Amino acid sequence: MKLRDSFIRPDIAAMEPYTPIVPFEVLSARLGRPPAAITKLDANENPYGPAPRAVEALQHGRFYHIYPDPEATALRAALSAYTGVPAARLLAGAGADELIDLLLRAVLAPGDVVVNCPPSFGMYPFSTAVNAGRLVEVPRRADFSLDVDGIETAVAAHPTAKVLFLCAPNNPDGSLLDDATLRRLLALPLLVVLDEAYVEFAAEEQERKERKEEERRERKEKNNLSAPSASSSAPSAFLPSPSRITWVQQHDNLVVLRTFSKLAGLAGLRVGYGAFPEWLLPHLWKIKQPYNVNVAAGLAATAALEDVAWLHDTVRRIVAERERMVARLAAFDWLRPYPSHANFVLFRVVGRSAAQLQQALAQQGILVRYFNKPGLANCIRISAGRPQDTDRLVEGLQRIVEINE
Template structure:
């Protein structure tokens, strides 16, 4: 009888430290305020482009990818050779770590922050060192980062940070780090269109800078999965070597091109979300037992008096993100929805906290 090797012994040992995504369908009529999605569909121009792109879906997306690289380069003020497109920015996070992290390497990043970076590092046998953000302002002091990053391969800065919603470091402070750190500096600007804070202009001066952005948030295209990296030409070539050859479909590429041709639509969405965010912040601030934190994104982090708040809201078909397991206190993140969704959330929140 042949004795087969257990499948666990075939798999990479690094996978044991990772959890498997466990997505479940939302109930009918759910108010989805947990994933920082846009509550609105993409631009009508995007929807038309999606339909039309189906007629070229029999071909690999060579021309569409090159055209989108050119469009993004124009949008950020650089050259196409500085742009790498991916299947969402998550794909590019993994590509950056696949290209740079060897077993035993360490990256430095804030905590709490976007954990896909930690997953990508762990998958490559690397280690993660955290700088804990203090809950008074959730700032990332550059002197602390420089000191803690000794012997680190890379520094990750999510700016604005997820889940805290604030700018953790100014562009000048990022430049200070770039000037004194020999490793890679990765700045995640997924919420740039809301914050208007960027270090893209520094890419021409620093070969060790990678800026990541996405079409998922302000462009209302989370389901189409398009992200991009802005980096030096040397780093861009390296990323193209490790990512898939055709990582994004023709449909999604044409959608992103159309989105950049309709920036006015994106700006109207951003303005709407900003108005709703201000109203939601003020309403949360007025509720006893709730402490919201200022945000320049499409979500708000808040602290509440009840630890089981997310579970109780879910029972009423309202979904928010619970961070109480990883933060010291009852912290929750709520995405900014449509005006009617925000009103229902606030009404239900008050009822739960008053019960």
């Protein structure tokens, strides 16, 4: 027997690799188009790029030749001010992906069960496999809501169940998770990991609704000539109201993960963070890589949190463009959108091939994500871009229709 056959774990040898997004330079060469001629709506990235203060911080950084702070002290202090969670309960990482892996390394013995609710983020089953866990799946319903009874049954049937992964807004459909459901799941005897990568976009929607309600009340009061009610203006800090990150202080089996990739346009620097139970953190600190948040990522993320007005405005623009995209694509009745509270929209393609549609758009330099797995048959997911990106998408779809007529 060769060493290469005997040294690799059998489960690793048998597992499928994760399929990442193709690098931009490779895409450019493959499509024969310069980057400026590519409309990239396939990875839920921030189309406006990093916050200006983050760019400035990177330009003026002085210590790239020195190892970074292993505790990311400055970043965690800024995150504490942003989230309202004590810095001692926060851990930063090289993206939320690293924190998912770190958590599973800390808690899983070989064969321990992780409960997943597909369709959802592909990193959950991938990291479970890498860490020798056993994946038990409880599929979502047709409307992408959770099968809570099914989750409870699965946990009861598997005494070694350690972790339940949830994503809200969920990737790839953008659905939310209500408080009552989360509280019910927190009653289960396992860690509940809530991935809030897209929560800022749901927060913007809630703030818009609150502003409209306030305007409605003001109009009513003006018409009735009554005394004005107390103001319900948005808080000065941009803390997403749908977020449950502060719940970690009341629930010792809740983990909440967040990222700078979507909100702050720092996907390329790989920086995320999480709020964890107090009892779990010492073990995560023991096993994490000592310098996991590099100097550039730490500088950029910390500076981005000082640019709250820019972050808020960018999220507002993305949410507005998501709604505009749905309205524009209503002209194509074979694209059926699902309600989304994130920076993307999932469409079911009816009467046409979603795979062929994705390829036809790619030939025009327009990139969208194609799915054809359980619960996502013949679907595409389109990220919300800038107005010019939406316009180009509509033009590309119109060309496809004209060619096929």
